[in-house]
Amino acid sequence: MSTGLIFDIKKFAINDGPGIRLTVFFKGCNLQCKWCHNPESMSPKVQKMYNAKKCIGTVKCIEVCPNDALKMTLEGIVTDYNVCNLCGKCSEICPTKAFEMLGSEIPISELMKKIDNEAIFFDQSDGGVTFSGGEPLMHSEYLLAALKECGKRMYHRVVDTTAFSKLETVLEVAKHTELFLIDLKVMDSEKHKEFTGVSNEKILSNIVELAKTNCEIIFRMPLIKGVNTSEENIKKTAVFMNSLDGNRATINLLPYHKVAENKHVKLGDSNKFIEFESPNNDEVLKVISIFKNYEINATIGG
Incomplete structure (x- = not known):
């Protein structure tokens, strides 16, 4: 059984599908969206975060580091990643958890124990389990094993995905999933590639085929001014949805x-943060109105 690299498991999630949910976040994504609000999910490798505001300067981390990769500065602890082997000893000994390791391989049996512990909340709220990321389809063997185990227990299953994967993988996952959450980021392929690193033809064709199954799909759109809020893009999105x-x-x-922004600072790559502009209330209402003209129910959040 392959393993899936997981960087977070969130209890009592209410925005990742119906009811109260447990959301499992896989590490690694095959899109590199410039506005991604989870930059810690992008790399398929273990990473380390450092929160200088939590650091109280005990220097225990420096003392325990086997490679002398840590150094105290006026800005706090600095890691030399040329020699750091990401062993995690600094995070284990830090009394305030200023260091945090991102990414661990959790056996299916252990994951299911964590999921089973939340079953009472699923039952009371018609909730379930959501697999998110990053991109869960990058860990398809592990994901399918987890989905099948959840199916045996009659847990409601959601996969939050970009749909950028082999079609066979998407359709196989669909056999063991009740609901897909899929972003429609921008319809123009060249613009999609500019802002995410990949064109969208494969994504859209996969969605067309997925829509032919019985799986429920809820689309999402990150609204970014200057990227995808134009009337032309919203209309193209609506036409595509109505064609399914x-x-x-x-x-x-x-x-x-x-x-x-703060996450990039903690990852030590603040230079990679790009600030975009959020649409104002009138612009959001206009987007909702355009979708309504195409008989599509657009709501804020979810």
Whole structure:
């Protein structure tokens, strides 16, 4: 059994599908969206975060580091990643958890124990388990094993995905999933590639085929001014949704926010943060109105 690199498991999630959910975040994504609010999810490798505000300067981390990769400065602890082997000893000994290791391989049996512990909340709220990321389809063997185990227990299953994968993988996952959450980022392929690193033809063709199955799909759109809020893009998105098989008339709008800025600082790559502009209220209402003209229910959040 292959393993899946997981960087977070969030309890009591209420925005990743119906009811109260446990959300499992896989590490690694085959898109590199410039506005991503989870930059710690992008790399498929273990990473380390450092929160200088939590550091109280005990220097225990420096003492325990086997490679002398840490150094105290006026700005706090600095890691020399040329010699750091990401062993995690600094995070283990830090009394305030200023260091945090991102990414661990969790056996399916251990993951299911964590999921089973939340079952009472699923039952009471019609919730379940959501697999997110990063991109869960990059860990397809592990993902399918987890989905099948959840299916045996009758847990509601959601996969939050870019749909950028082999079609066979998407359709196989669909056999063991009740709901997909899929972003429609921008319809123009060249613009999609400019802002995410990949063109969108494969994504859109996969969605067309996925829509032919019985799986429920809820689309999402990160609203970023200057990227995808134009009337032309919203109309193209609506036309695409209306062309799909089944009832595909729901989209959740997610206005841009810059929560990723602080995460980039903690990752030590603040130079990679790019600030975009969030649409104002009138612009959001216009987007909702355009979708409504195409009989699509667009709501904020979700």
